[in-house]
Amino acid sequence: MSRLHRSRIADFQEVLGEPTVALGKLRDLCFSGIPFDGGLRCLCWKILLNYLPLERALWSSLLKKQRELYSQFLKEMIIQPGIAKANLGVSREDVTLEDHPLNPNPDSRWNTYFKDNEVLLQIDKDVRRLYPDMAFFQRPTDYPCLLILDPQNEFETLRKRVEQTTLKSQTVARNRSGVTNVSSPLKSSPNSLGEYEVLPNGCEAHWEVVERILFIYAKLNPGIAYVQGMNEIVGPLYYTFATDPNSEWKEHAEADTFFCFTNLMAEIRDNFIKSLDDSQCGITYKMEKVYSTLKEKDVELYLKLQEQNIKPQFFAFRWLTLLLSQEFLLPDVIRIWDSLFADDKRFDFLLLVCCAMLTFETRSVKFVGQRLLFSSEIYESPRLETSALNSRISLTLPVPASDCMGCRL
Incomplete structure (x- = not known):
């Protein structure tokens, strides 16, 4: 490590070590490049993207609160709907009187389920090919979401939804105009088959984590939902946080990426809305x-x-x-x-x-x-x-x- 590099690290540590981070000084340092060492880039990005406040004393409580909030999102938008889907139609009375797949009511749980599947299929298609020249996104994460992957859970995960969807023989694409196109897929090739291989139960690849982040974002932001290209925005964010040398922060890369991505999208979302x-x-x-x-x-x-x-x-x-x-x-x-x-x-x-x-x-x-x-x-x-x-x-x-x-x- 060169003397200049050590000096730059010391400069970052000095600014970040203050009780209140001097944002102007931090911006000046970051503009010329942030060292990877010691998780400096991850920390700086979280501050620059307004995820962490400038007051160091608030970091721990805020991170705890936001990560718990993200876990709640997972429960409300993946786990609970998965349980509800598993219970839909378990009896004849449920099918004929309460709800059924052909129910045209916009408040129908099945109607919501099918609309969510259209979004999920497009996300799944895009994230599987995220940075195909890198092995990282195909590798299993060291910190799979146990809340989702617990073998005792009996609900439909996103992976199962993609595998079991009735539209799996078709390609669903939503463009910036909000139009959903359904078309037959190209003939499978050995490469394309390999692209869609999944890891054993209990494991999940990094691209699956990115898929979950985008699905939660789409559910929370129905006005824009998911548009092709968002995967290319969240990818570098997640990669940076998931390779943080600090294992404690790396463990929470999913939640931290979600909130940083949400803050960044708040600034650039107009680019994805055709009417604007x-x-x-x-x-x-x-x-x-x-x-x-x-x-x-x-x-x-x-x-x-x-x-x-x-x-x-x-x-x-x-x-x-x-x-x-x-x-x-x-x-x-x-x-x-x-x-x-x-x-x-x-x-x-x-x-x-x-x-x-x-x-x-x-x-x-x-x-x-x-x-x-x-x-x-x-x-x-x-x-x-x-x-x-x-x-x-x-x-x-x-x-x-x-x-x-x-x-x-």
Whole structure:
């Protein structure tokens, strides 16, 4: 470990060790990258995402309260409905008088069950292929949810719901318009079969934990529920918390991820709501803002893109909606998120990063079909730079390196 790295760790520990964390100092430190050592990144993210307060004395009680609250969510939205489903139709009287699968009543328990299954199937499809180039999400977690996996429990878990659903032969997709599409799946291949293998009873893979987080979020937020792409937001958060070197915090990665994800979604959820696209808080406005910023930064490239009729929707939509999580390897995403979360105007900063990606090496930009392509040098470059013209401050984003990242794949 270099002297500089040890010095940075000491700086973080000093700021985080104060009775009241100085948020300005913490933001300045985090913007240049957070060391993995000692769980610093996990702690800093929880503060920057407003999960933990600045007063250290409140941390223990708040964490205990929030983790108990999450356990209550599990009981109310997975365990109790699972018990109710197991008891539905156990007698002829239940089927004919109380409720039955064909009951059109919107308050019918079966109706709610089937609607939840549509959401669950899409979540399940997306989380199984989360970061397929990494083994992490397919591996079993060291801390499975005993509340769910207790062998003495006789209720329908999410895993059983997916396995037993009547729609398992079809693909269900919900887009940003709120439209649910049902289509026949592609022919199975050896790879696709392997993708859907599950672990033995009593174990669960990390992707199953992510699935549960997204399902609970969808249940608590019916106005938006689940939209494809949310899995790419929660993935880096969960990975960071689930690899925390502090075993006590790692054990509660699921609950902590849920609340941090919820807080982050409160800031970006408008990107996932199509009816808000053309409003000032919508994704269309933000995409146009990328081009207006690019025009100030690099008018030559801006005119080149305009000349070729390349709309920002072709590339900026995914960049902004998914916070660049699909444009870089996971270690790079986590490093960029250090700066993104640390900046008090984080989404103005995101626009600057997008412009930096465009202007980094103009010669490497190519347009194929409806996708903007870059040469691989951009992703392997030791630094990604942009200039914040309005504030006249030069922002430098070093791509994750050994000491700064510490992100293990």
